[in-house]
Amino acid sequence: MRVTTKAVALVLTLTLAGCGGTKQQQTAENATNASQPMQLTLLHINDHHSHLDAENITLQLATGSGKREPVTVERGGFPRVTGAIKAMEKEAVNVIKIHSGDASTGDLYYTLNEGKADADLMNTVCFDTFTLGNHEFDNTDAGVKKFMGFLHAGSCKTAVLSANVRFGPSSPMFATKAPETVLPSVVLERGGQKIGVIGLTVAGKAKNSSRPNSDTTFIDEATAAQAEIDRLQAQGINKIILSTHIGYPADQALVKKLSGVDVVVGGDSHSLLGPAILKDYGISPEGPYPTRSTDKDGKPVCITQAWQYGYVVGETRVSFDAQGELSGCEGTPWVLIGDDFRRDDNSALRPEEIANVHAEIAAGQVLRITTPDPQAAALLAPYKKQKEAMGATVVATSSDNLCLRRVPGSKRDTSRSSLGDVCNSNDRVNGHGGDIQQIVAEAFLQQGKAFFGADLSLQNGGGVRVDLAAGKITVKDVYTVLPFKNTLVQLNATGAEIKAALEDAVEGVVGPTLNTGCYPYAGGLRWWLDLNKPKGSRLSHLEIRTANGAYQPFDLRKTYKVATISFLADGNDSFTALKNITGERRIDVGLDYAEAFLRYIEKLPGEDKVVKPLPVTDYSTQRFVDAP
Numbered sequence: 001m002r003v004t005t006k007a008v009a010l011v012l013t014l015t016l017a018g019c020g021g022t023k024q025q026q027t028a029e030n031a032t033n034a035s036q037p038m039q040l041t042l043l044h045i046n047d048h049h050s051h052l053d054a055e056n057i058t059l060q061l062a063t064g065s066g067k068r069e070p071v072t073v074e075r076g077g078f079p080r081v082t083g084a085i086k087a088m089e090k091e092a093v094n095v096i097k098i099h100s101g102d103a104s105t106g107d108l109y110y111t112l113n114e115g116k117a118d119a120d121l122m123n124t125v126c127f128d129t130f131t132l133g134n135h136e137f138d139n140t141d142a143g144v145k146k147f148m149g150f151l152h153a154g155s156c157k158t159a160v161l162s163a164n165v166r167f168g169p170s171s172p173m174f175a176t177k178a179p180e181t182v183l184p185s186v187v188l189e190r191g192g193q194k195i196g197v198i199g200l201t202v203a204g205k206a207k208n209s210s211r212p213n214s215d216t217t218f219i220d221e222a223t224a225a226q227a228e229i230d231r232l233q234a235q236g237i238n239k240i241i242l243s244t245h246i247g248y249p250a251d252q253a254l255v256k257k258l259s260g261v262d263v264v265v266g267g268d269s270h271s272l273l274g275p276a277i278l279k280d281y282g283i284s285p286e287g288p289y290p291t292r293s294t295d296k297d298g299k300p301v302c303i304t305q306a307w308q309y310g311y312v313v314g315e316t317r318v319s320f321d322a323q324g325e326l327s328g329c330e331g332t333p334w335v336l337i338g339d340d341f342r343r344d345d346n347s348a349l350r351p352e353e354i355a356n357v358h359a360e361i362a363a364g365q366v367l368r369i370t371t372p373d374p375q376a377a378a379l380l381a382p383y384k385k386q387k388e389a390m391g392a393t394v395v396a397t398s399s400d401n402l403c404l405r406r407v408p409g410s411k412r413d414t415s416r417s418s419l420g421d422v423c424n425s426n427d428r429v430n431g432h433g434g435d436i437q438q439i440v441a442e443a444f445l446q447q448g449k450a451f452f453g454a455d456l457s458l459q460n461g462g463g464v465r466v467d468l469a470a471g472k473i474t475v476k477d478v479y480t481v482l483p484f485k486n487t488l489v490q491l492n493a494t495g496a497e498i499k500a501a502l503e504d505a506v507e508g509v510v511g512p513t514l515n516t517g518c519y520p521y522a523g524g525l526r527w528w529l530d531l532n533k534p535k536g537s538r539l540s541h542l543e544i545r546t547a548n549g550a551y552q553p554f555d556l557r558k559t560y561k562v563a564t565i566s567f568l569a570d571g572n573d574s575f576t577a578l579k580n581i582t583g584e585r586r587i588d589v590g591l592d593y594a595e596a597f598l599r600y601i602e603k604l605p606g607e608d609k610v611v612k613p614l615p616v617t618d619y620s621t622q623r624f625v626d627a628p
Contacts, residue, residue: 037327038191041092042241042316043085044306045099046267049106049135049590050118051309052078052380054338054372055485060282061341062360063353068280071349071357074338076310078121079372079380084313084336085125086373092315094190096197097125099158100267100305101133101245104147106487106592108387108475114139117383119150124376126156128188131199132165133245133267134206135590141171141213148180159186161199161243164224165206168215184228187237196232200225200244202268205587208452221246222257229260238324241265248273248286248305249583255293255301262326263290263302263318270308270588274333277364289333290316302329309485311335313368334368391476396601396609402468405434406461406516407509408624413516419467432619436481437464437521442614443600444488444593445523448563451589452490456524456544457563458498460505460573462517473611478601479594486565488589488596491581495556499539501577502527507535508574510627518574522620523563525554531627541622551617565593 054077061071074080089095099122104110109117122130130151136144148160163184167173173182185198203218212218221244229240240261244251247269255261272278273289290302306314316331341349341357349357361367403423406413410430417423429435441459448454466480493501501520508518510531528541542554564578569586571579591599601609 036191036193037322038193038320039093040190040195040239040318040320041088041095042263042265042304042314042318042331043088043092043095043097044265044304044314044316045081045310045312046245046306047100047102047133047270047308047590048078048081048118048310049102049308049592050104050110050115051076051107052109052117052121053107053384054080055309057337058282058344059367060280061357063349064356070344072342072344073340076336077372078124078310079376080336080338080370081310081313082121082124082373082376084334084368084370087370088313088315092317096129096188096190096195096241097127098197098241098243098265099127099130100243100265101131101201102135102267102590103130103133104143105135105138105590106595108390108595109383111595111598112386112390113383114143115147116150117380119147119153120379121376122151122158123154123156124373124379127158129159129161129186129197129199129243131243131245131267132160132162132182132201134202134210137206137210137212137216140211141167141173141216144182145172145180148182152179159183159197161185161197162201163198163228164203164219164221165201166217166219168213168217170215171213184224185232187232187235193239194237195239195241196229196237197241197243198225198228198232200242200246202246202250204584205268208587210451221250222254225254225261226258229258233260239320244268247271248303251303251305252291252293255295255303257296259296261295261301262320263316263329264304265314265316266303266305268588269305271305272307272312272333273305275366277366278335281364281367283335289314290329290331292329300326302326304331304333306333332366335366336370337367339369391474391479393475394472395475395478395598396473396604396611398468398470398473399610399612400435401470402436402439402611402613403429403434404436404464404467405429406437407519408433408621409626411626412509417467419469423467428613428616431624432616433519433521433621433624434461434464435613436466436468437461438614438619439611440464440482440597441521441523441620442618443523443597444563444565446600446603447488447591447596448490448561448589451488451591452587453561454490454524454563455560456498456522458501458568458575458578459521459523459565460517460568460575461519461521462515462573463565463567468611473601475598478597482594482597484567484593486567486593488591488593489564489566489569490587490589491562491564491569491578492559492585493562493578493581495554495558495560497577497581498525498560498562499542499554499556501575502539503536504576505574506531506538511535513574515574520575520620526551526618526620526622528623529621530625532625545618563589
């Protein structure tokens with residue numbers, strides 16, 4: 001039990017009694033309800049980051065005779081989230097709907113509407129609670145207030161939670177009153193019993209990598225959580241859910257510091273939790289769903305999270321005994337997909353193959369074919385038209401051809417440029433590498449400076465896909481240059497780790513894989529490179545740019561703040577050393593990398609926003625010697 005005796009809990013519960021009846025009648029009614037076992041159903045998402053459209057995913061599915069092959073199908077999209085939750089709600093008991101934060105930032109929908117489209121779509125679900133993520137503070141505390149206004153504009157009054165935020169006097173959220181205030185927790189009633197839901201916002205990242213007002217602070221997550229648990233228990237509430245936005249590893253550490261928590265519904269780390277069968281489909285979960293743990297007192301706690309971008313709706317079924325103790329939890333992270341299955345060449349599967357796929361999905365019980373909710377789809381449609389129109393918007397002009405080249409020199413990768421000889425015979429490009437790659441690296445550095453004071457940025461040559469010819473640059477062009485689903489990440493890395501990652505990347509170019517896409521680019525860091533030398537000695541004369549634009553020797557012992565993309569931070573494309581930078585040294589900024597480039601363009605001087613090749617002194621490869 002979470003309280004010394006049930007009798008004390010019942011008496012204290014009287015303070016929450018609504019109206020009608022004597023205290024004796026209320027006590028009897030509460031005793032009847034509170035002494036019953038119960039089951040809750042938690043339907044939850046997190047980190048949808050303004051990703052409201054469906055996307056394609058390629059799954060490894062058995063189309064016949066046990067054979068698996070790549071099959072492409074739609075996944076996610078907020079209308080599909082709404083459709084899934086509405087369907088589950090009809091079948092489940094005692095439902096609580098939870099969004100664990102970061103509704104905003106990451107797609108043009110947010111750029112266009114500052115969260116209104118997200119709020120409108122969230123209200124088609126009508127979540128019981130929404131926890132503030134760090135990205136809710138990207139447009140200062142005023143952005144929080146604006147988003148809450150959108151969220152509460154209709155009949156759905158989702159409780160907005162964070163037990164550890166402290167708004168300063170400069171904040172428009174300072175001293176606000178319900179319902180337009182951020183609450184530490186909310187008490188919900190299901191099946192005649194009361195359940196406390198507490199919100200937590202990741203403290204360090206919210207303060208240092210977003211843009212809350214300077215006098216808005218975030219207290220320690222464990223301290224805030226325990227204080228709120230204690231306050232709720234004093235009211236006789238013995239079923240406690242934390243809706244956290246602190247990350248899966250942090251959730252696992254947090255529960256070990258707490259007494260009285262039953263379930264954690266998490267967010268922030270974009271963690272996919274689920275059964276091993278997901279690996280058969282080509283998706284790798286980080287842990288089981290739910291993850292079972294114990295609190296400070298050795299009592300059971302269940303931890304869940306639902307991946308990202310509306311790809312998954314988590315369904316957790318939680319059981320409590322008559323004393324309010326957690327007696328069990330189970331559930332499914334439903335991966336939401338469409339029903340139009342196609343091969344890589346876009347050809348449709350044969351009817352018998354579709355039947356085999358459907359049979360496998362039914363047996364696996366984790367993929368969920370879901371029809372998008374018509375109401376939500378209709379609500380999204382005008383926003384989608386606005387987004388498509390924005391794709392044609394001219395955001396800048398280029399005074400010169402911005403050539404694509406992965407590796408400097410004249411013998412590797414010179415045929416990729418769509419601009420032909422004007423780039424292939426360009427001395428600047430042959431000597432120092434791609435113009436557009438270098439500009440992208442600079443854009444990431446500048447956005448990293450704005451978010452967390454970055455010292456340098458890292459980018460792989462293959463992550464930048466096309467040249468930009470001299471002339472107009474549209475939003476669509478930017479998303480063609482950077483078409484993947486990457487977000488910015490802050491790494492706190494030593495100079496030695498950064499050099500090791502660069503050496504790893506170069507080895508990917510000249511080693512057995514011969515992958516030119518690994519070739520490294522950096523903003524604010526430059527070097528000499530000799531491919532004739534052994535790995536570990538190919539880069540020399542490393543220098544870092546100072547605030548006044550001068551360069552000084554790069555210190556291998558110093559810790560630097562690095563802006564890079566999630567793909568590289570995970571150690572991909574031969575940037576192997578970066579994957580070891582974890583825990584508090586890795587902070588997912590969450591900004592879509594194409595949007596980071598757009599924001600860089602917006603900050604260029606003048607109304608015309610002219611993008612041009614950087615000075616050669618700022619190219620990361622200052623001297624290049626190719627191998628024979």
